[in-house]
Amino acid sequence: MSNEINVKFHIRRYNPKKDKSPYFQVFDIPVSKGMVILDALHYIRENYDSSLAFRYSCRMGVCGSCGMLINGSPTLACNTQILDVSDKEITIGPLPNFQILKDLVPDLMPLFEKHRSISPFIIRDEKELDDPEGEYYQTPEQLEEYLQFTYCIKCGCCMAACPTLATDKNYLGPQPLSQAHRYNKDTRDSGRKKRNEITGSRDGAFKCHYAGECSRVCPKGVDPAKAVQILKRQLVFEFLHLIKKQEPCQKLHGPGKGEKLDIPEAPEKTV
Numbered sequence: 001m002s003n004e005i006n007v008k009f010h011i012r013r014y015n016p017k018k019d020k021s022p023y024f025q026v027f028d029i030p031v032s033k034g035m036v037i038l039d040a041l042h043y044i045r046e047n048y049d050s051s052l053a054f055r056y057s058c059r060m061g062v063c064g065s066c067g068m069l070i071n072g073s074p075t076l077a078c079n080t081q082i083l084d085v086s087d088k089e090i091t092i093g094p095l096p097n098f099q100i101l102k103d104l105v106p107d108l109m110p111l112f113e114k115h116r117s118i119s120p121f122i123i124r125d126e127k128e129l130d131d132p133e134g135e136y137y138q139t140p141e142q143l144e145e146y147l148q149f150t151y152c153i154k155c156g157c158c159m160a161a162c163p164t165l166a167t168d169k170n171y172l173g174p175q176p177l178s179q180a181h182r183y184n185k186d187t188r189d190s191g192r193k194k195r196n197e198i199t200g201s202r203d204g205a206f207k208c209h210y211a212g213e214c215s216r217v218c219p220k221g222v223d224p225a226k227a228v229q230i231l232k233r234q235l236v237f238e239f240l241h242l243i244k245k246q247e248p249c250q251k252l253h254g255p256g257k258g259e260k261l262d263i264p265e266a267p268e269k270t271v
């Protein structure tokens with residue numbers, strides 16, 4: 001094809017079953033306008049090395065399977081035009097902050113387990129489940145409160161970009177926290193208190209340093225950083241409420257089990 005140019009792809013390879021450490025392999029790929037990164041990976045597999053491992057399914061930015069590190073930024077391979085990244089050299093690796101199963105395939109199980117831990121579904125009172133009264137109506141304004149956060153496709157890009165997760169694997173991370181906020185904000189849900197036990201725990205929302213990288217890389221515009229900040233605010237209000245009522249608050253970073261908070265007097269004004 002006349003309008004093709006050759007782009008060098010540096011692909012990170014690693015097979016834990018036989019390689020001692022990861023290494024890079026370089027492939028020259030003929031690229032034409034309209035080709036996405038996923039097309040280049042298919043080209044490599046069909047023409048150079050059929051053992052290259054990568055994950056994909058929908059090829060249209062919906063399933064969240066093809067997240068990878070493209071020139072240092074976590075993003076979707078099926079949704080990224082090659083020529084928008086570079087017409088010379090492109091480096092591709094697996095998503096950071098996850099174990100690597102092979103080549104460009106990360107193990108996303110920790111993400112799914114953390115997601116499951118925040119009860120990502122609408123929780124209703126048990127009594128009502130036995131005796132439903134009818135449909136659950138919602139106004140457009142109430143829907144607007146959480147709609148943006150429903151667009152998450154669980155690709156893992158936000159988790160891969162998070163600097164806190166890079167140093168602390170126990171931190172819940174932006175994806176589960178933003179989804180906790182999504183359900184907390186749903187007027188049909190009554191599970192916020194249950195989720196607070198996870199989101200307000202030692203490894204929850206307050207570990208977020210608000211670097212904002214999760215929102216920068218999110219391919220669906222979910223803005224997890226915003227969700228986490230709102231979540232923190234909500235947790236602080238509920239924490240203050242507990243202090244006011246002098247209730248045991250061991251579930252949020254308070255004193256030990258069964259203890260009550262001893263609130264000191266505010267110091268005299270100094271200025």
Ligand code: FES
Nearest residue numbers: 057059064066078
């Ligand atoms: S293949 Fe489904 S999001 Fe890329």
